[in-house]
Amino acid sequence: MKKNYLLLLFLAVLTLALAACGSSESNSGDSQSDTTSSIDEIKERGTLRVAVFSDKPPFGYVDSNGENQGYDIVLAKRLAKDLLGDESKIEYVITEPQARVDLLKSDKVDIVLANFTVTPERQEQVDFANPYMKVAVGVVSPNSAPIESVEQLKGKKLIVPKGTTAETYFMKNHPDIELVKYDQITEAFEALKDGRGDAMAQDNALLFGWANENPGFSVALPTLGEQDYIAPAVKKGNTELLEWLNTELEALGKEQFFHKAYDETLKPAFGENIVADDVVVEGKVEE
Amino acid sequence: MLNSGISVLFEGTNFLRLLEGLFETLRVALIAVVISIVMGIIIGIIRTSKNKLVQIPFRIYLELFRIIPILVWLFVIYYIVPANFGLELSSELVALIVFSLWGAAEISDIVRGAIISLPKHQVESSKALGLGVVQMYRYVLIPQATKRSIPPMINLITRMIKTTALLTMIGFVEVIKVGQQIINVNNLEHPTVSFWIYGFIFFLYFCICFPLSRFSRKLEQKWAT
Numbered sequence: 165m166k167k168n169y170l171l172l173l174f175l176a177v178l179t180l181a182l183a184a185c186g187s188s189e190s191n192s193g194d195s196q197s198d199t200t201s202s203i204d205e206i207k208e209r210g211t212l213r214v215a216v217f218s219d220k221p222p223f224g225y226v227d228s229n230g231e232n233q234g235y236d237i238v239l240a241k242r243l244a245k246d247l248l249g250d251e252s253k254i255e256y257v258i259t260e261p262q263a264r265v266d267l268l269k270s271d272k273v274d275i276v277l278a279n280f281t282v283t284p285e286r287q288e289q290v291d292f293a294n295p296y297m298k299v300a301v302g303v304v305s306p307n308s309a310p311i312e313s314v315e316q317l318k319g320k321k322l323i324v325p326k327g328t329t330a331e332t333y334f335m336k337n338h339p340d341i342e343l344v345k346y347d348q349i350t351e352a353f354e355a356l357k358d359g360r361g362d363a364m365a366q367d368n369a370l371l372f373g374w375a376n377e378n379p380g381f382s383v384a385l386p387t388l389g390e391q392d393y394i395a396p397a398v399k400k401g402n403t404e405l406l407e408w409l410n411t412e413l414e415a416l417g418k419e420q421f422f423h424k425a426y427d428e429t430l431k432p433a434f435g436e437n438i439v440a441d442d443v444v445v446e447g448k449v450e451e
Numbered sequence: 452m453l454n455s456g457i458s459v460l461f462e463g464t465n466f467l468r469l470l471e472g473l474f475e476t477l478r479v480a481l482i483a484v485v486i487s488i489v490m491g492i493i494i495g496i497i498r499t500s501k502n503k504l505v506q507i508p509f510r511i512y513l514e515l516f517r518i519i520p521i522l523v524w525l526f527v528i529y530y531i532v533p534a535n536f537g538l539e540l541s542s543e544l545v546a547l548i549v550f551s552l553w554g555a556a557e558i559s560d561i562v563r564g565a566i567i568s569l570p571k572h573q574v575e576s577s578k579a580l581g582l583g584v585v586q587m588y589r590y591v592l593i594p595q596a597t598k599r600s601i602p603p604m605i606n607l608i609t610r611m612i613k614t615t616a617l618l619t620m621i622g623f624v625e626v627i628k629v630g631q632q633i634i635n636v637n638n639l640e641h642p643t644v645s646f647w648i649y650g651f652i653f654f655l656y657f658c659i660c661f662p663l664s665r666f667s668r669k670l671e672q673k674w675a676t
Contacts, residue, residue: 218628219635226632228463258622266530271539272622377639 202405212244215259215273222433223279232256236277238425265289268399276397293409294448295393301330302368303385310384311363317341323361325352330365333389376435386442417447456643472626480612483550491558498563516556522617524549529621542623561603565596598674605667609660
C-alpha cells in the first residue's frame, strides 16, 4: 500500500517536471530575440565559444601537447581572429556527437564546428550556416580490381557497415547489388582486406584516410548519390551570428581559405590521391 | 609492435595530461564526497523520525536518485535547466551538484539504516540515564552507528570515483576522455595504443580504489572482534 502511494507521488512529480520543461521550451525561442545583439555579447565576453570534437582526427582532435587541432579548429581560429582580432580568443567546448544540438539549445556555445552534417531533422532544431565541407558515399576497392562505377558492382559482393548512409543508399537505390554487412567499421575494413567482398562502401572522408594507410587499396569511386554538407551551426533564431558567419564564409571562400586548410590538416591524412575539390566547399554551395 | 604503443604514453605532454585528468576526476569526486557525508549524516538522522510527513519527502528524494541514472541527471541539469530557466552552470558545478545530491541520498540511507539497526535498549538506557536528545546522539548513537556505516560509505566513495567517467558527456574532460583523445590521435600509427592507455588508466583507478576497499575491509575486521 505504502509503495503505491510513493509510486503515485513520484509519477506526479515527474509529470509536473516534464510539463514544466515542455511548456517553457516553446517560449525559449522568442526570449532569444529580446536579448541584446549576439555578436556584441561575444565581443563583450571577449571569447568565442566553439563546440569541437577532441577525438576525431583529422577534423577535430587534441594533439600530444594538449592543443586542439584539425580542419574544424583551423576554421574556428580564423573566425575568432576576424571577429575578435585574436585567434587565441576561443573557448573550446569539447563535445560528443549526440550533445551537439543540446549545446546550442542551452546556450553553452556560440557555434558548433564539429563535423556537423546538415540534415532536415537537425535543421528544425538549429540553424546551419553555409557549408565548408561535403561528404558522400564512396567505394573503396583493391587496386588490382578497381571499382569505378556502380555498374561494375553488379554480380559482386559489396561490404557495408550497418546503420550507415552507405547501407541505406545501396538498399534503396541498387537493391540488386549483394551486400555483406558488418556491425563495426573496423570489422568491415578487415573483411575487405581478407577478400570477403569485392569492395566496400562508406562515408568517403573515412575511406580516404583508410586507403591512405593501406597501400593496395584506393577510393576509385569517390562520390555516389546525394552530397551531404557539413556546416557550422548556431542556435535557432540567432540570425545575426548566422548572417555574419555566411558573409565571413563567403569571404574566406574567395581567398581559397578552405583549400589551404585542407592542405594543412586533411591532406596528410587522406594522401596525395584525393582531390581537395571532392571534400572542400569554399564557403557556399556551388550550383 | 607492443612497444610502439607504450611510447605514445610518454610522447609530448601525454603522461602529464592523463595525470591532470586524474586530478580533475579526484577533485570533483572528493569535494562531492565531503559535501555528501555532511549532508548525508544530517538527512540520515532526520530520516530516523517516525513522522510520515518527514519520511516521505526524503524517501522520494532518495528514490529519485536511485531510479534515475546519474547520466540523465547530468543531462537534465546541464542542458535542459539552462535552456528553460536561463541559469548558467559550468560543467564542473553541475557535476558537483549531481554527485553531492546522489552521495547525500545514498549516505543518508546508510546512516539511517545504521542508527535504526542499533538495539532499542540503547535509546532507552540513554533516556534512563537522563541524556537529552542531542547528548544521546552525540555520545551513544552516532559513535556506534559510525562503526556500522563506514564500510558501506567507503564502498560508495569508490563507486562515486568510478562514476565520474560519465562527466565526459557534459564536456568535462577527465582521465578517460583524455585517454580517448590520445588513443584516437595515435590509433593509425600505433594500433596497440588503446591497450596501453586503457591499461594505464586501469592502473590509476586501481591505485586509488584498491587501498580504499582494503581500508574498509580492515576496519570491518577490526570492529568485528
